[in-house]
Amino acid sequence: MTKVVLASNNQKKINEMQHLLSDINLEIIPQSFFNIGEADEPYQTFVENALAKARYASKKTNLPAIADDSGICVDHLDFNPGVRSARFAHENATDDENLLKLLHDLEGVENRNAHYYCSIVFVTTPDDPQPIICEGIWKGKIVEQPRGSNGFGYDPIFEDFMTENTAAELDPQLKNKLSHRGQALQQLKLKLTIKYEQK
Incomplete structure (x- = not known):
């Protein structure tokens, strides 16, 4: 069985x-197993940050690596917080602080449409010239009050258009089918299956 490092400490x-x-x-082994800290995420796009994290984890472990970069993009805020979703309130913000800042910034706003975006990458080596790149987009809107106790991040205030439930109200299995990360991972799963079955 091939060992792959998962470049996240979340x-x-x-x-x-x-x-x-x-x-x-x-x-799949989380990078915390190797005592690896977080990589820098200096870029303005999700895919560049995901690649930076994957290459960093692969270099530190000499293993293939998977990394994602994801966030919430709000129409009224010119698609912010975007790549700064985890640091929206301030550099070391908690989920609650970020969520409350977003609600504050949307007070009285009529257009509350938003989407979650995820870019997931897989690299075989730190210098892999052909990384596998997958993406997922989950459309919905920001509700005025948090609902639900599942999920994390902005899930309690992100309402899925199709089910009219917040991400935090959804059963985890259904969320994994609908979500931005679930979509991207399904694509990655298919590509990795093909990659490793051909060897």
């Missing part, structure tokens, strides 16, 4: 991604 994200990739013949 335990909720790790749990979600390990569950979604559990039926692939890969051993």
Whole structure:
């Protein structure tokens, strides 16, 4: 079984991604197992930040790596917080602080449409010239009051257009089918299956 490092120290994200990739013949090991700190995310696009994280984790472990960069993009805020979603309130912000800042910034705003975006990449080596890149987009809107106790980040205030539930109200299995990360991981799963079955 091929070992792959998962370039994240976010335990909720790790749990979600390990569950979604559990039926692939890969051993997914979080980078925290190797005591690797967070990589810098200096770029303005999700895909560049995801690549930076994957290449960093691969270089530190000499293993293939998977990384994602994701965030919430709000129409009224010119698609911010975007790549700064985890640091929207301030550099070391908690989920609650970020969520409350977003609600504050949208007070009295009629157009509350938003989408979650995710870019997931896989690199075989730190210098892999052909990384696998997958993306997912989940459309919805920002509600005025948090609802639900599942999920993390902005999930309690992001309402899915199709179900009219917030991401935090959805059953985790349904969320994994609908979500930006779930969409991107399904694409990645297919590409990795093909990649490793051909060897």
